[in-house]
Amino acid sequence: MIRVKLGAKELKVKKGTNLSALFENRNIFAALVDGELVDLSAKLEKSCEVMPVDFSSELGKKIYWHSTAHIMAMAVKSLFPEAKLAIGPAIDQGFYYDFDWKFSTEDLPRIEARMKEIIKKDIPFERLIMKKEAVSEFFNRLNEIYKVELTRDIEDDEVSLYKNGEFVDLCRGPHVPSTGVIKAFKLLSIAGAYWRGDVNKPMLARIYGISFPTKKELDVYLKRLEQAKMRDHRKLGQDLELFSIFEPAGPGLIYWQPKGSIIKRLIEEYWIKEHINAGYQVVSTPHIARKELWQISGHYDYYKENMFTLNVEKEEYILKPMNCPGHILLYKSRLRSYKELPLRYAELGTVYRNELSGTLHGLLRVRGITIDDAHIFCRPDQIEDELCNVLDLAQKILGRYGFEKFQVDLSVRDPKNREKYLGSDEDWQRAEQGLISALKRVGLNYQRKEGEAVFYGPKIDIKLLDAIGREWQTTTIQFDFNLPARFQIEYVDKDGKSKLVTVIHRAIYGSIERFMGCLIEHYAGAFPLWLAPIQIEVMPITSKQNRYAEQVYKRCKRHRLRVKLNDRSDKINYRIREAEVNKVPYILVVGAREVQRKTVSVRKRGRGDMGEMKLKEFFSLIDAEKGGED
């Protein structure tokens, strides 16, 4: 007999008992045995602690989705026996499977139908352990070249496989006990994906899907996806007339409509104010420069595919893809003393990058990028304080928009591949140490990502999520071990000797375009009062109140509010609906009663009628809401 701890209970069972015997609850489909994730078919060989796994946990979801991916692969193989299997993992939201095959969207319903049959048959998932060579041979015989390659890369001598009837897949597992466990699923899309994420390897077809233990959960999920589309910045950008992209003008280039320009200007003004307070100096640099500048910086050799070039009187000019060289020229315009450091140059600099056409995406990925850039030139002993200041500033600025939770990544070198990177070990260690202690000092949790650093230095990135949960990098703080040496950026130290400065690149919004995109989705177009393009709409109920309405309108204007007078002859209900659809924060309705009592009726967006008040009262109400911003 062995002892099994199961939650608060302790059971005594026979050695070799099937794990599934412990659970009556049919929703449990896997378990953690002493922390190791296993199938329910696993046998208990020694005393241990068992934790049931169902769909409620992250682990459970992954197993459930992964099993669904296997079922999809089974369906695909039975419909298209020639399709070759690649990989099929669970992801954060669902699963995918890559096949070497050409699918069209019409295939999805057929695959779904076949999956339903497989689920109905309730075929068990059986775990097999085989010698690596035997597995390799097995897949070779089936002409599953990708599986052969995967098997070859496994370090263990023994390999696990999962078998459902005739279908066998290389897999670490675990899985749900049988196909019937999957109750509700949906295949969502087909997309291309390079084998092993490598551009030089074959392009495979990836099918994405999702599954849930109940139809209801699936429906809720699909409905949420549908609703998320309603806050897509591209849709809202058009509906609310914030920005446009024009085909004849070129892809990835943003034309800001008047309303979008108001918001853009406000977030820029706020940014400038905070940066001046934080000791930055605002500078401005041209959009083009001779190619020599980019040869010195190294961009001409290493960033060429991304740069737009111009011919000017037989000379080559480059449309700037980055602001750094410009800021460096400003720094180098005279000798710098250690006493001047840190020197912080900030610029809302628009750069142009020839991003791959297939990657362009609304405001979130464009070719004309306004970076809220700054370069900090400092001494090594100032690094940590400077980093803390940047992180504090980032939190303050992002917090102003209600972004309080975000993902923070610390990207460092790939330890196995040190030759790839510029700079000494000492540089990297000091920089990384500085980044870590700064993160700790300001109390930010972060994920360490090895191999994610750029070649010239380690960095911290902050990522925001869009409406459907995709991550977009905004804030970035990067060390640069490349440019100081290339440009000989120096300062005269206490001892009279010239020394290389440390350069930190940093952006907080990341780019104005991307940040605007994130903001639109974050607020679902309902901008807070201080950002709303139109803050107030004044509406007389009938034309008899037009004069009074105009007085109200003028007083609002004088109070420096962005106000619109809507005295069209449409019914008041119609105009109110229109303003609500346009997400105007406040409506002031004036009818005969308000004229008589010298008041306004206030209606707040999303909340409805707040009743009558004096205009003065209304002003103090919204002044408080604006939070002191003007």
Added chain:
RNA sequence: GCCGGGAUAGCUCAGCGGUAGAGCAGGGGUUUUGUAAACCUCAGGUCGGGGGUUCGAAUCCCUUUCCCGGCUCCA
């Protein structure tokens, strides 16, 4: 850039070999309205561009531009 799917009025979409349609938005009128859609009327399109097949193409084929979902890349 690569794979798959798209593009019809300002917007959302129907039409899918036989005379280009609807709703909303827009113009003109009527209505004078009390907190999310009053009524009438008018106008609006080389069906993304180019080429082809056909007696005839929005519809079928090729090509090109752009968009969407991914991959890769990145602010």
